[in-house]
Amino acid sequence: MADTETGPLTSSPVVGKAVRNGNHRTARIIAIVAGLLGAAMAIATPLLPVEQTTAELNWPQDGVLQSVDAPLIGYVATDLTITVPCQAAAGLVGPQNAGRTVLVSTVPKQAPKAIDRGLLIERVDNNLLVIVRNTPVVSAPLSQVLGPDCRELTFTAHADKVTGEFVGLTQGPNDEDPGAPLRGERGGYDFRPQIVGVFTDLSGRAPPGLQFSATVDSRYSTTPTLLKTLVMLLGVVLTAVALGALHVLDTADGMRHRRLLPARWWRVKPLDGLVTAVLVWWHFVGANTADDGYILTMARVSEHAGYMANYYRWFGTPEAPFGWYYDLLALWAQVSTTSAWVRLPTLVMGVLCWALISREVIPRLGHTVKTSPAAAWTAAGLFLAFWLPLNNGLRPEPIIALGILLTWCSVERGVATSRLLPVAIAIIIGALTLFSGPTGIAAVGALLVAVGPLKTIVARHVSQFGYLALLAPILAAATVTVILVFRDQTLASEIQASSFKSAIGPSLSWFDEHIRYERLFTLSPDGSVARRFAVLTLLLALAVSVAMTLRKGRIPGTAAGPSRRIVGITIISFLVMMFTPTKWTHHFGVFAGLAGSLGALAAVAVTAAAMRSRRNRSMFAAAVLFVMALSFATVNGWWYVSNFGVPWSNAFPEWRFGFSTILLGLAVLALLAAAWYHFSGRDTSPEAGGRLQWRRIIQSPLAIATWLLVMFEVVSLTLAMTDQYPAWSNGRSNLEALTGKTCGLADDVMVEQDINAGLLQPVGVPVGEALGAGTDRGFGPNGIPTDVSADPVMDQPGSANFADTPADSGLETDGEAGTEGGTTARAGVNGSRARLPYGLDPARTPVLGSWRSGTQQTAALRSAWYRLPPRDSDSEPPLLAVAAAYGLDPARTPVLGSWRSGTQQTAALRSAWYRLPPRDSDSEPPLLAVAAA
Template structure:
């Protein structure tokens, strides 16, 4: 910013005395006080003003008959439940003709796991009719008494503090504790309200008179502002704007004028600018995304139909507020298209804005040395990119927070430089918006705190002219106006209850748990990858150097003391503030992107020969930077989910011929020895002199810039090579470039166009050449392989909790994630070869034989040579050959042998091939082999398996080979069916429609799309019953079955899984709700949110 002072002068402007200023602005001062105070008052009153709530009532029966209905409540429980059942209705459960009917009424399907634990069931148990709520029997009576004339009705009521039930007309028997008392029961001391996913019954036909079920659905967040609240909000915004205008008038009373608002070179683009733009734009297409992008995108997509921004995956559908305003903007943005390239355009714009602020605002304000130093500019750019690329290339709020921190600092610095208060008010608005962009927005408070001293001085000086209140009132209005945005359609009580629930349910880690964030940073995982670890460690190094030089000399030579100290102060305060965030993830470090660039400029100047004259110390600094790089490379080059496809060293430490981390550590030692030599042999201080010339000398004096840019090149190259190496298989880069070029052709559905689904695996079975289908699998040789040689339970092995992952675990301390339907089991009827094993992927036991080597007791050596199966002609075959298998075995223990017709007839196979084993043992999974690996001359194949390991845990089970008939997931699932998109996959499947919710009721999904096993194990606990997520609903309402699927041209990739969700009551229809409207105050609370 250029004022009448030198642009390099960042001190406060001297005050100008204006004769009669106070008298000339009496009206302005009065308007400032009135508008400012009223604006602040209206803003602070907004959370308490009334709203119009849409009420919803679930009433049953709905058509006069016993028809089950679906109504999965997003909040799990109703605020109030009243039930009346005539005793005569129980007659439908009595008698031998009704032996299979046990449930008169329930709020969860009886077939669902945990149905009794969570729901309400009125069921026949032996000869009694029992009302059970959350696994607790409330009241029961013999069926003979229930069907007697004395019994009138069964009543039940549920409130948050107690539940009561009574058989009206019946009394306790003579041996009861209270003989002759009404037969009733009550439970209290706990929230016994049952979970409701609908109303289900085993009965049919017309309902008897008097049967009623009425649940008041919790719709406290389905609200809109009343006319009174709307008027108050509009007035609040208008009055705040007027107050800010009056503050501007008072600011300019001294007659000072500015030549321009933006610096003269704001719009000019230099070589470094072009490079930063190129890196950011290219990374926008090929770069990795963050883990929560799907989470946020799905929330935004669903919010329009829902009426508010609910936390879709957790916390019982409570709103994301007070941190939801940024997501509301994304919801509007998604109206155009939901492709990743489009949705992340605001993030790209924020990245470019951050760099523009760093290079045009921050660096010039730091002082002459920073402004004229090319090393400072290159270090700032490298540090900014090193933090932004791995941490801020998604939809999470860190990018807008990073930008907000810079804007707040720039506004504060303008206030200090010009002695004006309007920039302070602007800083308050930007800081508040930043604060409420996400929990990590708490870092924005540092930008205001570090300048309290200078700002109070300005306020004191100007208050002598105008008084304190005309100056403070507009600032107060600016600081509070954000409350209008946050509470525009919600209430204080509602958001307070939501915040309390989130704290109770968790994750809600304490400030002293901050070490968990750094534990994750040093894990060999995407949270602690090479890129993320370097970003944080380099930031800490830059901060340490800037602090050390400031403390040693009072200021960094050549830099302005005030702005430099405030940049350092903001960073320190931000690190401290992050201790109070409820979760401890490494992606939160993305808020430091703008500060990293600023600190990089400070550190670059601090270690130049002009500031740090000791050659020894500069060499030590270079060694420290090398050590940070070495420590960073002691991790994987890992990225989240699909961003990891094809990336070199994604599951190992980077190495060429030798380990990079070891080589860098050795180089660090060499540089330290050089520093020792400078200390003892060449202690002369001064600028470094090298034989490579002055330009090379300036370059080697910026080790942090070299390291940062080296990491940027490493990251960009890694993702670019992944895209090239994987082609034509799917990668983030290929998908984004295709989407950018395919808006006209419609190729914008991401992974859904490359995931191939096998809907009917029975249709692709290869036919045996000579043996019958039932015998062909063991026709060649079958030693100890039997039709029932499979354990009853083949569930995938659990994955134990990893260090630092305490945020989401189940009650047993483990995270499990097998594919639904692949856990084995037994069938009542034997299959085609006598096996009773339950087969995966909808394989038909009547057409699919299976053989296994497991047996109870002592194991024996088992060998299998199948009969020969006929291959189709190469031009008629699909791209993949598959064998469904279970057990624990090495890849070489199951092989495919191929032969020509003559070779097969003579028993001479032409060769053998190994399968790719994708999936979790010992569960059922599909062994894959590309058809391109089988010679075109082959006409027959057979399976060969050898199990020589006698451990009971080591066994093999196989089905016949098949060539799947494949369709894309987009063709199978489409864009209309409601889909349960796990939060890791949302961004990769932009065309699938997430199941919605409205008026407190979820839509029943027909499909579920999961990430790879690692991702499924990590993210499923987030969405479970304990956290109030959708898994706690779907597991009670539908049964999941995994559908076989594969990633096109990357057949051995575990891309994730597709599950078909089948309702336990297929004929149940969505319930019709009775809707209404009620006016609620901002303090209204119908009942506690259950958790």
């Protein structure tokens, strides 16, 4: 009886072990097969076929001659074919058709530079001329075109040549080839015309045989075939199976599974609430990034284009391989396009970044970092110092910053548990981060630090399972993101798009990285107080952490491995950033998570426990003060409309004295204190013993500096909102969106639909004589230079692309709405021949100027009185915007100018609205004299 009862007891462990070994053998086979097949499916995805959507633009529509707008994102068609019956030109001859000149064109004839960019088949001096990109192709006298011999005019355009022929007509005796068909051809250059539509001066029914057919360049409008779809699905499933098998192999060590998120994760501390509150408030009042407008437009256009097309720089080429984040944004924007809504994922990413820093990064850096209030406050301050000025928009830097942290945390979990699955997940997250945007290359550092731990963990398991079973799932994880990148594109199309982007530019080399740092020291939003402080402080924290690690092997009180990996990721990220094709300071936003993590290390490195020398701590305080002084030696500028109302937006911050001067003086005092400690012999170690928590915080200069800058930024943008109110501001617009007012700036923009209809009329004086009716000394109708273009400025390297870079390489003049000047053949209402900007009608707008060739002289002008339009008694008093320059009383008139020492830059100015005095109901309408030049 006893033997029978004890038999099963002694055999049960053997059976359990046999079952586990069988499970591991099966998992080993699955890991190898699924991992290799999953990787093969992913690698094959870019090579599999896709279905291309083709489109044609055909005209006329419904047999009616009517102009249509059809702008192409690619500007030109793949090919163009036009057939026009010769008799259609009859609509261009005769006195009744004197104003009709265009038979067919691809651009409106009145558009600026229409003849330089488009195709026009038009009447010129009794000839019918075919001209494309200001190059004549073929022409014939209208008398012959309307004769019995001419059947039709044909025109074809391809990338290598364009041809035009009058079918039925021959060359005359004085032509190059008498008797040959009247035909013209142009090649050696891409003469294909820009197409923004099909336009004609004719009307009525379309004659038989009239045809315009353009093949739209839709090479990137592709969808996956059934084969490619099945391969992609199978690749994702096999990768998931391989990772599941890898998890089974991980459990062979018999260790108990650890919780993914410990209970402390959900414990909210006061610092967490403060950081979240700052992020939420900044989400509404803070400044956006410079690229938000065109990124949102790209996302909205993608729904109809079929792919994420970058129309802004690269003529509609796809954003892939960096477009998957924008695709998510496109889905998000379908709900609403208000700023507060489309940027909501950015806010969530900011909160998640801080959660990872405070709950995953800081505890892994060691007990001293975990328990140090100075470390936590410095981490929060430095994280916010990066996030607020750099990551409050739609650019991919926020998700890259989050991805770098997630990758590092996954690597550290794998190291701590000796498991390969977290490392494989880290590789997936790192690859997704890499393909979030060009600056995602910073994620390479987070992947490289996984190489060492991966080798160690594999070495522990290789004897039991072999290399292939362990590495095949990791290979599948490393390649699975290829499926996401090439889901609707091919390798050939991506190579073509990348080469096109490199050719167009900007595409700077790695050795041009200095341009990014040069911009950091310009007086512009790229080099503003906030951005300069964030980057310089990170470099200071990195320098201190590296110095302490090299001197002592590790920072006292920190975990050596995680601390070195954080420092290593930061250094590698700075190095690989050199290989991004553009060099803007907003790319530094990818360091937001790393900055907070490194700030915690630096705060511990300079505590009294780690750095016992009072001299050295004083020198560090001096370095922090010097960084602050250098940061405040610039403008408090923000991009575009976010700059409205911001204090010191175009000047160095100051109050009685410049902030930079005060901070520099404090830095000198800190250096003097360091010298006193060194020479007085008082550079002794501090006494042991605890201190009050608040005293430990205030003795961390990095924490104080970062939070002062965060307060400065938040207060600046909050004051911008309150000072601007009730006028428009970024903050007011975002807060009003919560109440249902979602039109943003559009509600506050006043549009003058007809600028000529709003001109004031003079009282008792003809329009042509009104400007000089009062005082006219030295002014004349043609006292204006023929060229009033803005002064040429040197374009900064990397800020332009090939398509808009002038031939003289670097110099450009900016002019909009016809402000470049010039003369016209017909005189205006007061005899002036000056070309007017903004669509002003010379027949209704008098012009006077005091310019003359040679030495300039003082001049004076006073206009006649102008009558204001009547207003309703229940309406607000009318508002009038006045722009004037020179000749005003300096004691009563503020003056602004755009001149600066050194290289001049293009500038623009528009005044505020001025309120007119109220008038009595029984009086005449008020009169106002306006002098402007």
